[in-house]
Amino acid sequence: MQILITVAVISTITVLLAAILTIAERYILNYGTCVIDINDDKKLEVKGGGSLLSTLNEQGIFIPSACGGRGSCGLCKVAVLSGGGPLLPTEKPYLAAEELDKNIRLSCQVKVRENIKIQIPKALFAIKSYNVTVQKIEDLTHDIKTLYLKLADEQIMDFKAGQYIQIKTPRYAKVKEEVYRAYSIASTPSHKDEIQVIIRKVPQGICTTYVFDYLKQGDTITLNGPYGDFYLRDTQKEVICIAGGSGLAPIKSILHQMAEQGIHRKTTFFFGCVSKQDLYYQAEMQHFEKTLPDFQFVPALSAPKPEDNWQGETGLITEVADRYIKDGANTEAYLCGSPGMVDACVSVLETKGMPKESIFYDKF
Amino acid sequence: MKQSPYLAKAQLEMQPGSISNIGFLGDDKRNLQDILNEDAKTVAHLGVTHAQVADVMEKVMHEGKKAFGNPVLYKDFLQVTVESSRGKMPCPFGHPGMYPKEVVCVTNQKTNESMCWTALSIHMIRQHGFYQGKGSSFRIEPEKVVRVLEIVIDK
Structure with missing residues (x-):
């Protein structure tokens, strides 16, 4: 009984102390104005106390993040050259040794409580x-x-x-x-x-x-x-595009770019669906076949229904690409879809002799 | 039973609209510690561990993913379909990592019994012994998952 009372008392004291700290941080601690020095080029005067991610966001600088600042996606990395406090245990699982050497931190975990000097890619300003x-x-x-x-x-x-x-x-x-x-x-x-x-x-x-x-x-x-860095590279190589589901979106944008800029590289777009009810933008793709001189659209159904009366390609999109692509040595690939589909496509393309550095993808 | 501040925080993250639209608790009003305790008892009674359940679920998902959204037959009795959507989800327990939005649906063709789970469900079972609250869309009843997947552990 005495042990239970002791545990209860210690737990209550811990909870009370945590509550006092939280209240103090919110209402009493005032970090005043802090300066964020970005790339030795831009200085922002900001109200201290918030996370680096949210503070930069308020200043119109958007660091990519997928988890809403929970510290669980590991995407919001920036180099913190001074200030920012010690590395937190919540950051360590996301940082490789070479990143730690370069003072890379998760901006959602770094608090702006003093002047901070950071480095971010210039592209983020756009x-x-x-x-x-x-x-x-x-x-x-x-x-x-x-x-x-x-x-x-x-x-x-x-x-x-x-x-x-x-x-x-x-x-x-x-x-x-x-x-x-x-x-x-x-x-x-x-x-x-x-x-x-x-x-x-x-x-x-x-x-x-x-x-x-x-x-x-x-x-x-x-x-x-x-x-993102998924975009058409400026080469003369043949282009292979493979997508499934809503992964058609970036490929459509790339095809618009090719049509408008007169990029006439040989291009084949493999689009995988389960049955005909999942197919869309067929008319748009047929239009690209007319406007792009060397473009072929290859929709493929993996499980067409009898009522689909499907005359086109059938099978998994990897099987269809495998049948079509003879030599991948001088081609580039642009893939967008589920991680499973993208990984399987990469394997097929590599067996066709396509170098890894010529395969670009946007995994869901 | 009282629960730790860690579990109290996790339970807040499990509410509707925090990580997912409907949350992870369904209409279960118990605190998280009680949910975990009861499922842990059931799993022990079934003679399996959380890790063993998660391993089988992961294997089934892995096989299903090879078909990019098509149904496949696994071990001659399980029809498996894995649907992938864009994006990833964090773990409500604050565990590092993001989990792909993949929904696995299986039907045991011998019994015609079906169930669905997500990639995050597997992680939460393995690492946290969390099968979700009663009434949650992706609640995994321990008895059901053992029965549908025919999980048999060699002693």
Whole structure:
């Protein structure tokens, strides 16, 4: 009995102390104004106390992050050259030895409590936040939609075909925190004030439930971007594209770019679906076959239904690509889809002699 | 039973709208410690461990993923389909890492009994002994997963 009382007393004291610390940090501690020195080039005066990730975000500098600052995705890495406090145990699992040597930290775990000097890639300065209006929501299949988004008031976004944006989902229904989710841009980079994204419904997903069940034409939402290094490389190599589901989006954007810029490289696009009900944008792909002189679209169904009357390719997309591709030595590949599909495609392409450095992918 | 601040924080993350739209607890009003304790007792009674259950679920998922969304037959009696969506989810217990949005659905063709789980479910069972709250869409009843997947552990 005495042991139980002792445990209860110690637990209560611990909880009380933790509560006092939390309250003190929120209401009493004042870190005043701190300076964030970025790349020895830009100095930001900010209110101290927040995480480096959120503080930079408030200043219009967006570090890629997928977990909302929970410290679980390991994406929001920046080099912290001075300030920022000691490395936390929550950061260590995400940092390799060479990253630790370069003072790389997770910006969501670093608190701005003093002047901080950081280094970030210059490309991140190009990432901005935009308010956009939903012009149209188009049903493509039973579980895939295209959002047509218009940037507000003469805003433009410079992006490369293949890059992605993050859409902010506001608080709605039981969703009490704003969350960001990444979607590839499907539209042409030449239309800088319009963005199209293709969204497949995720069972119980916060953002896709919002898009499918709450978002309406005319609504305004916020997004930021562009992100990513999945884009068409400037070579003369033959191009192989392979995608499944909503992975068609960045490939469509790349095809728009090729059509508009007169890039006439031999290109084959393998698009894998289960049955005909999952196929979409066939007319658009047929249009590319007319406008791009050496482009072939190869849709493939892995399990066509009898009523589909499917005359095209059948089998897993890896099997179809394996049948078509004879020699991958002088080709480049652009893959977008589930991790399983992308990994399997990489294996097939390597057996065809395609060098690893010529295979680019955007895994879901 | 009282629970630690760590579990109390995890239970907050499991509420609807925090990590997933519907959360992980369904309509289960018990505290997390009680949910974990009861499932741990059931699993022990079944003669298996959380890791053994998770291993079989992972193996089934691994085989299903090879078919990119198509149904495949595993071990001649389990029809498996794995659907992948864009994005990843964090663990509500604050464990490092992100888990792909993959939903595994299986049907035992001998009994016609079906169930579904996610990549995150496997992690939560293995690392935390968490099978989700009663009424959660992805609640894994320990008896059911052992029965449907025919998990037999050689002693």
